[in-house]
Amino acid sequence: NAGVMQNPRHLVRRRGQEARLRCSPMKGHSHVYWYRQLPEEGLKFMVYLQKENIIDESGMPKERFSAEFPKEGPSILRIQQVVRGDSAAYFCASRSGGSYSNQPQHFGDGTRLSIL
């Protein structure tokens, strides 16, 4: 039973380029969360999605960041015009159950984004 799969594991971009991070949730999980961990800091929530819907994006920076979870395929976190401050580990988590559920979130091993 495969866990949450994130790719790539490491991504290097130059300032101004676009970064696309992919997350395939666990089988049967329809809820996806993205978190960011800046160097030497804790994990911070970014966005919560269900299939084709953004449920909570209160942690997303207002500009340059977007996320989607299409009906088919993985969830994508997209960062446009990256800057040095975007360098971080980005973690995806998924869970099963309905909208109102105590099922735990299960995390992938993250994408380490480095901006040159």
Next chain:
Amino acid sequence: DAKTTQPPSMDCAEGRAANLPCNHSTISGNEYVYWYRQIHSQGPQYIIHGLKNNETNEMASLIITEDRKSSTLILPHATLRDTAVYYCIVRVFYTGANSKLTFGKGITLSVRP
């Protein structure tokens, strides 16, 4: 969600039980206690969660006090691979749109040989 308080660090000897405390004195009746850990450079790993009864699984036991204001995660036989940052998180279970996890600083457990 209720705030949690954990000591910054602790250590224990390999093979002994590790008891990790967490205070959540403002917890509400509809809030669960979740424990995760993060081993260096890896994604957080779910350990266990509970509402008011004690819980046990293959990884750990969770003891919640009767007033629910604190809890203890117990790793019965700690190994070197249990060295990690452990996070205690309280979350309302019927959150709907607001089901994010709020991570604090956690407690760094060091298991010594």
